[in-house]
Amino acid sequence: MRQLTAMLVFLSAAGGTAQPAPGGLWREAPEYRLLVAPAGPRAAAFRTFVSPLDLEAVLARLDQTPGLLSPPGAWQPRPASAADAFGQAGRYDRWKLARLFGARRPQVARGPRAANGQVTEAWTLISPHPDPALERLEPGTLLIVLSLTHP
16 A cells, blocks of 8 residues: 555656656556557546556555545446446557457446545556457556546
């Protein structure tokens, strides 16, 4: 939990643009941003991270993290279709992703993060997640952070 809190402090201090400390719970993974972010300038509002931990372990560590809000339904893992988990804005190959997951549904948890009393980020956690080439499923968790304050 200390490592995740450190990541949040780094992100908060730099307006969501700092990288987490090496060896922490998360590793910044910009290769996923190419998959999940829309083309054009709006892509800069997205950041992506991966963790080797499964969704249940990640959520257990998020529970006491300052800045994360818990409105009804937030941070509750739910099965979702691959298309629902990754959304429609990204540039990923939808057919390739669907074939990769097949009948398997990833677990997805979503929730907001706030700073100075206002919601600043929307987080999506997906586990398992595909590798960046959409060729195999990885056992850890993918974190997609959408900055709601990015110009």
